[in-house]
Amino acid sequence: xxxxxxxxxxxxxxxxxxxxxxxxxxxxxxxxxxxxxxxxxxxxxxxxxxxxxxxxxxxxxxxxxxxxxxxxxxxxxxxxxxxxxxxxxxxxxxxxxxxxxxxxxxxxxxxxxxxxxxxxxxxxxxxxxxxxxxxxxxxxxxxxxxxxxxxxxxxxxxxxxxxxxxxxxxxxxxxxxxxxxxxxxxxxxxxxxxxxxxxxxxxxxxxxxxxxxxxxxxxxxxxxxxxxxxxxxxxxxx
Numbered sequence: 117x118x119x120x121x122x123x124x125x126x127x128x129x130x131x132x133x134x135x136x137x138x139x140x141x142x143x144x145x146x147x148x149x150x151x152x153x154x155x156x157x158x159x160x161x162x163x164x165x166x167x168x169x170x171x172x173x174x175x176x177x178x179x180x181x182x183x184x185x186x187x188x189x190x191x192x193x194x195x196x197x198x199x200x201x202x203x204x205x206x207x208x209x210x211x212x213x214x215x216x217x218x219x220x221x222x223x224x225x226x227x228x229x230x231x232x233x234x235x236x237x238x239x240x241x242x243x244x245x246x247x248x249x250x251x252x253x254x255x256x257x258x259x260x261x262x263x264x265x266x267x268x269x270x271x272x273x274x275x276x277x278x279x280x281x282x283x284x285x286x287x288x289x290x291x292x293x294x295x296x297x298x299x300x301x302x303x304x305x306x307x308x309x310x311x312x313x314x315x316x317x318x319x320x321x322x323x324x325x326x327x328x329x330x331x332x333x334x335x336x337x338x339x340x341x342x343x344x345x346x347x348x349x350x351x352x353x354x
């Protein structure tokens with residue numbers, strides 16, 4: 117009998133997927149420690165690692181049926197806890213502490229981001245029938261790294277924060293690059309490219325002349341607008 121044929125193999129594989137998901141909490145702590153010391157590039161590198169893990173563990177969880185083979189641990193709850201840390205809490209802290217939003221604008225941003233995201237993460241209608249998201253899915257980490265790269269005027273930043281917070285509760289669709297089947301052949305490479313550009317931008321300490329900034333902008337625009345475009349141009353029915 118091989119290891120793969122062992123009766124405990126499905127349970128062990130499913131448990132390993134949960135353990136992989138839980139490493140996101142470690143990466144979140146490492147990112148937070150860097151953020152407290154204003155080491156923004158290091159913080160974002162850890163967040164990019166956490167983002168990559170978040171993209172991998174979902175398909176693995178479905179492949180190894182963690183709900184049936186390792187039901188002791190709630191993978192959805194575990195994922196939501198870590199996502200709130202890495203997608204919302206730490207990026208909001210960085211936005212406030214970095215000085216990109218001076219004075220009262222920083223307070224408005226962190227209150228809006230953390231409060232709206234807490235409500236969104238508890239929304240039982242956040243997923244659509246095609247496994248997309250109903251409303252902006254609280255990917256503040258993706259927005260904030262672009263803001264660090266481009267450093268726009270604080271009014272632009274504040275406007276984007278407010279608009280995206282409102283978009284969390286509007287009937288707008290935002291794709292899941294892995295689970296949304298429509299356009300997945302393009303969406304998945306775009307998400308992988310975004311991850312690469314984000315990591316590279318952080319690696320070069322957000323150098324203003326880095327070509328990675330353009331890649332970040334282009335891939336971010338696609339990932340934000342793809343779902344809305346799918347609503348505007350629904351699939352043809354045969």
